[in-house]
Amino acid sequence: MDHVEARKSKAVERYLLGELSEEESEEFELHFFDCKDCEEELRVGALFAENARAVFAEGYAPRSWWSSFQETWAGAWRRPALGVPSFAALLLVAVSVYQNGVEIPSLRRQAAVATSPQLTAIATLKGLSRGAESDERTIGVPKAASSLVIQFDVTADPLPSRIRCDVVNSAGSVVSSSVVPVPANGTVPLSVSTRVVGPGSWVLVVRDATSGNEISRYPFRYRIS
């Protein structure tokens, strides 16, 4: 047996595991009596075997990675010198994982949405005249639409320079509010995100941004078309 053959046949490991036949053992022994590399491999293997046997005999029990982890860290929390930096490091890792896994991808998606053309629904609303009960208009909005543009005429005289637009749900809560300038022709195109409004009944309440006086109400029903 030469060295190439010994390596190829994994003779060292097979010899250590007692897998070689008597004849093969004899051949390999004749080889390692004359081969420093194989002798060294065997010597390390014998050291490993004897010390492993001793460690197991002393009661070393195989452990899963989880129990090793628990054992390593269980006591650490009780020692501030190790526990505090470790906790800080874990917190940093958790924040980093959250940012990289959740926050940054979400911001990237939002940035992509903001810079690419989006489907929008447009509807023109008429204001309720004073004393009218209801004049709710149904607006069909495509499911994929990212926003709804509501056009309405500001009927005040004189026209206020700025108005506050509150979108109110059927429970009477304001879900969106913004102050916008009023164009000279009095027609305001107001964009509302479909993340804010959805199917159901809504009212757009328009007030003078300066005085806070209500100018008009624009009820509408949102429906997925």
Next chain:
Amino acid sequence: MSQEVFTPDYLDRLRAADPETERHFVRYFSSLMRLKLRGMIRSPQVAEDVCQETFMRIFRILRSERGIESPDRLPAFVHTVCRNVALEHLRALGRHPQIPENAPDVSSGPVDFDASLVNEERKQVIRQVLGELNYRDQQILRMIYLEEVDKLQVCSYFRVKPDHLRLLLHRAKNRFRKVLEREGA
């Protein structure tokens, strides 16, 4: 390798009982013989006796008329003499058992030719190496080294191929060597 170490001059010095050459010879072949004998003989004392007897016979043969002529044949020659002496000892032990029946079972203890093989630093390295292995591989090594379960049974129990045992041993051994070298243990 034998051509580099065992030259005709080396052989002449051995025949002439040069102390330095004899010391080198004994040191060189002692570790080899121990590696060979650990698979054959469990008792450290018997193994030591086999080594001593082997060296005595070799020196006697070298200095006799029938001494070996080719120095590069020395390793094979030592191996053959060692095997013969070991077999003689085993036969003698079979005829006259030296271990009383009520003596502690030597097979349950470590097979240790040389107490210096096992020490605390090396055991610490072993614990580290074992800790890096997965649970199944730790169990496999425990079965092989402590419980001395038959390898085929181990393979069957854990549903692994014999190649896995060799690979596991190879990797664990190499890791052990690396950590030992790094820590100088």
